[in-house]
Amino acid sequence: MSTDKTEKNSNMKNRYTWLLSAILAPAVLASCGDDKAAQQQMNPAAMAVPVNTMQVKEERVTGKDTYPATVVALQEVELRPQVSGYITNIFVQDGQRVKKGQKLYEIDQSKYQAGIQSAQASLQSARANLARAEKDLERYERLAERDAIAKQQVDYARTDVQTARAQVNAAQAQVRSASTDLNYSVINAPFSGTIGISQVRVGAQVSPGQPLLNTISSSDPIAVDFVINESELGRFTNLQQGKQPDSLFTIRFNNGEQYEHAGKLVAIDRAIGRQSGTTTVRVQFPNPNERLIPGMTVSLDVLNQDIGEQIVIPYKSVTEQLGEYFVYVVQGDSVVQQNVQLGTRMSGNVVVREGLKEGQQIVTEGIQRLRQGAKVQVGAPQQQGQPQAGAPKK
Numbered sequence: 001m002s003t004d005k006t007e008k009n010s011n012m013k014n015r016y017t018w019l020l021s022a023i024l025a026p027a028v029l030a031s032c033g034d035d036k037a038a039q040q041q042m043n044p045a046a047m048a049v050p051v052n053t054m055q056v057k058e059e060r061v062t063g064k065d066t067y068p069a070t071v072v073a074l075q076e077v078e079l080r081p082q083v084s085g086y087i088t089n090i091f092v093q094d095g096q097r098v099k100k101g102q103k104l105y106e107i108d109q110s111k112y113q114a115g116i117q118s119a120q121a122s123l124q125s126a127r128a129n130l131a132r133a134e135k136d137l138e139r140y141e142r143l144a145e146r147d148a149i150a151k152q153q154v155d156y157a158r159t160d161v162q163t164a165r166a167q168v169n170a171a172q173a174q175v176r177s178a179s180t181d182l183n184y185s186v187i188n189a190p191f192s193g194t195i196g197i198s199q200v201r202v203g204a205q206v207s208p209g210q211p212l213l214n215t216i217s218s219s220d221p222i223a224v225d226f227v228i229n230e231s232e233l234g235r236f237t238n239l240q241q242g243k244q245p246d247s248l249f250t251i252r253f254n255n256g257e258q259y260e261h262a263g264k265l266v267a268i269d270r271a272i273g274r275q276s277g278t279t280t281v282r283v284q285f286p287n288p289n290e291r292l293i294p295g296m297t298v299s300l301d302v303l304n305q306d307i308g309e310q311i312v313i314p315y316k317s318v319t320e321q322l323g324e325y326f327v328y329v330v331q332g333d334s335v336v337q338q339n340v341q342l343g344t345r346m347s348g349n350v351v352v353r354e355g356l357k358e359g360q361q362i363v364t365e366g367i368q369r370l371r372q373g374a375k376v377q378v379g380a381p382q383q384q385g386q387p388q389a390g391a392p393k394k
Contacts, residue, residue, distance in 0.1 A: 051366035063306025
């Protein structure tokens with residue numbers, strides 16, 4: 001009996017011990033966890049932000065600014081009739097190259113030829129009348145010298161001569177007008193160039209100004225127009241007034257192909273748009289093979305100041321704040337936020353014009369969690385030539 005009671009008491013003691021252990025174990029573990037977190041907070045290495053860095057180096061680059069541009073003809077004219085009639089001849093094929101003065105279109109000339117004949121006949125009549133009046137005046141003046149005729153008669157004769165001369169002048173003007181109409185009935189090329197697709201056919205009726213017959217444009221040289229902001233005006237004005245280096249202006253087609261000839265800045269528009277704040281710049285290009293066609297869109301590349309050995313960094317290492325750009329420079333075990341002036345972007349890289357020096361260590365990955373003076377844990381430094389940096393070819 002005593003043995004059973006002792007065994008029962010022992011079992012109850014074991015139960016109490018197990019229950020107490022179950023209650024106290026979480027508290028002990030929590031206490032240990034808090035101690036561990038406190039130890040981590042006390043450890044600066046645990047607070048450091050893991051980052052990847054790279055050493056800043058200079059690379060040989062050719063900086064270019066790219067603008068969307070449109071090909072335009074230096075000379076372009078719409079051909080429209082100046083007299084009425086029917087188209088009787090078309091002397092050129094659609095899209096043909098033409099020379100200055102070459103015949104293009106002819107309008108029915110019959111009535112204009114008749115008009116010039118009528119005007120010439122009127123001129124002959126007026127001249128004959130003038131000759132008669134001048135002879136009468138000469139005869140009357142001789143009679144007046146002998147007082148054989150009234151003075152009033154001489155005055156009438158002089159008036160007749162003046163009237164006859166005015167009639168001759170009017171008849172001459174009619175001849176010139178008729179000749180002009182006859183000349184206008186044949187439309188010639190005003191300059192050498194390429195003619196477009198004809199908008200009329202033989203037999204079409206036309207009148208002064210209507211319809212559009214065709215368009216002719218010059219092709220060599222040719223121009224490319226692009227738009228710049230007001231802030232860039234000084235730069236391009238200096239380029240226009242100074243000596244322009246070779247390959248300053250180049251263009252690329254939409255398929256990426258480079259055009260073989262370089263251009264030269266020839267004109268800047270007279271004013272800045274009040275609403276747009278922009279103006280148009282024109283660059284002239286040789287076009288011997290007529291690869292550039294008016295209306296074509298191309299990309300215009302303009303060399304900028306980023307030429308030669310320049311500091312180039314991955315663009316992903318740059319942060320922007322209120323329109324200013326910064327990078328994080330590693331100094332010891334922390335970082336300093338450094339303001340930089342950026343230049344040309346090239347693929348995933350960008351030129352730094354001011355703010356960095358060769359040999360400095362900058363953060364390339366992990367910048368999202370950084371701030372001024374933050375502690376960092378630097379991983380293996382990246383080389384600037386690694387593919388991820390997207391550096392331009394040397």
